[in-house]
Amino acid sequence: MNTEFLKGEHFVQGNIACAEGAIVAGCRFFAGYPITPSTEIGEHMAERLPKLGGVFVQFEDEIASIAAILGASWAGVKSMTATSGPGFSLMNENIGLGAMMEVPCVVVNIQRGGPSTGLPTMEGQADVMQARWGSHGDYEIIAVSPNSPQEIFDLTIEAFNLSEQYRVPTIVLSDAAVGHMTEKVKFRTPEEVKITPRRYTTLKPGDYLPHKPDSDLVPPIIKAGDGYRIHTTGLTHDERGYPVMKEEAQGRLVRRLVNKIRKNANKIIRVEEIDTHNADVVVISYGITSRIVWSGIELSKRKGIKVGYLRLITIWPFPEAMVRELSNHITGFVVVEMNLGQIFYEVERCSAVKTLLVPHAGGGFHKPEEISQAIEEVAKKRK
């Protein structure tokens, strides 16, 4: 691999595409701890980053890895870690620190079946709620859910962009099936994609406050060592970053951290929609599952049922307004996901119509018939 960036089309594994996407996005610091099924991301970064002048460190555990990428990001280097279920659990405390300190960084979770050690080598989609609220306290993150090696490449770049735009840890929530799947990927160089630069302040030291937001609720950032002499902390703090143990300070800070995502949700959210406007039933899914539901939709279409397809590309923030709007003119939703109901509850709370879950505990895939049966059951309501 002699060129700086891969060019053209290659037949590669999702995990490799993820690592290459990060490199294209400008990631030059990777810290991680090996865990199946995410390991190839770290292994690939170990080979690639030294050639690009970057740093790869295999840390003693996942906790150190996430702490290190927060530090590296404050030093001005785009940074990433990758892990799977149990490792993601360990990282969550410092994902909260990243949210509180407003550190741009990317955390990849190649999900496997759980809970606990679960199914190390097999797919799962049950870390959806953990991705949103795995750390303690109120906060919002961004999570994207690719369904192919091509998309994990593209969405890893997008995750870096969103992370820089909103100064928030951003999660690539993929799974063992996508991570270990080998498909054709069209690589793009940094010149061919949109790269969101870090939002450095234009203010001088003394005028700059590390947590004073712009009008979009996001504060510009600085690099450690540039003479700004900032303080930042995981404690509740004011705009200067100074700890303030007061109800008002808590309210102001936590509301802004949440609102900078919620109020910008329309700019962040991406979905794929097919035939939703003529549909009686809309099937909602994401990630690898979204590739299975097609077979179920086809079976139902053959029976004359009008089925639409809504795929969540960003899972968090959740496209609440979109689901509410759809619920006004359809008979119901079918949510297909590889867990026993996580996004299902999100859909249900936004839906005024029947909403059916097609669950799966992981370690395999839904049968098309299960999906078509659910579609038909929801469609019956129309009569």
Add this chain to the structure above:
Amino acid sequence: MNHPMDHLLRTDRLPHIWCPGCGIGTIVSCCIRAIEESGIPEEQFVTVSGIGCTSRAPGYINLDSFHTTHGRAIPFATGLKLANSRLKVFILAGDGDLFAIGGNHIIHAARRNVELVVICVNNFIYGMTGGQVAPTTPVGGITSTSPYGNFEHPFNLVYLTAAAGAVYVARWTTLHVHQLKRAIGEAFNKRGFSFIEVISPCPTEYGRKNRKARGIDIMKYFKEKSVIKRDIDLSTGSFGKLTDIKLDGEIVCGKFVDIERPTYLDKLEELKTVVSISLK
């Protein structure tokens, strides 16, 4: 009236939160004097901490300062240092933060020889949470979670970090302000992982429970019991036990390790060179 060191303090944050008789302020003072005397531009210094009384110190120092999660100051600091090798990164943390919850990180950072200066405030107890047993509490020490006297064997911090690979290891008490300031200065100029243990009074939580309720009593104890030994070389590993701390026992102070070996960044640069040659 201004203090000559005000420019290195966040005076708008004073008064600080520490108790009367606490040693942390003395250690902060030694740090900022060492920074000033180092001749290294102040902007290059970055300070990182975890959680606990000591971890509030970076919040009072007027440098880029990061107050992170419990036990994780070292990996956070490692990220900063490896992402920008120009930075002089130092960590101010307590014994519980560094050696209990963060124990794994400190031994690995020493093993890797990441260029960091770790200043450990050892007061033998968890101060901020109200005086619980620490991995450094001497045998027999009374704490709120060892009310009948601690029976766990404590870590010997200098012996441990020396064994893990630190290139600079020293121990002083808060009574030894000149030696401490000099040690911190030496560590700032050291290439590699430096560890300085500072035995520090905690009259409120440790002292009260162990017959030393006033800071001055603890300082007297430091004066009576500390012994400076210049012939202990922990890098050879043979004198380790001589530096053990026992309840009301001798506190052996001094510089125990001052060696050279390639740092993590040295090795990384070597790797980058090798890789770029292989590309041609």
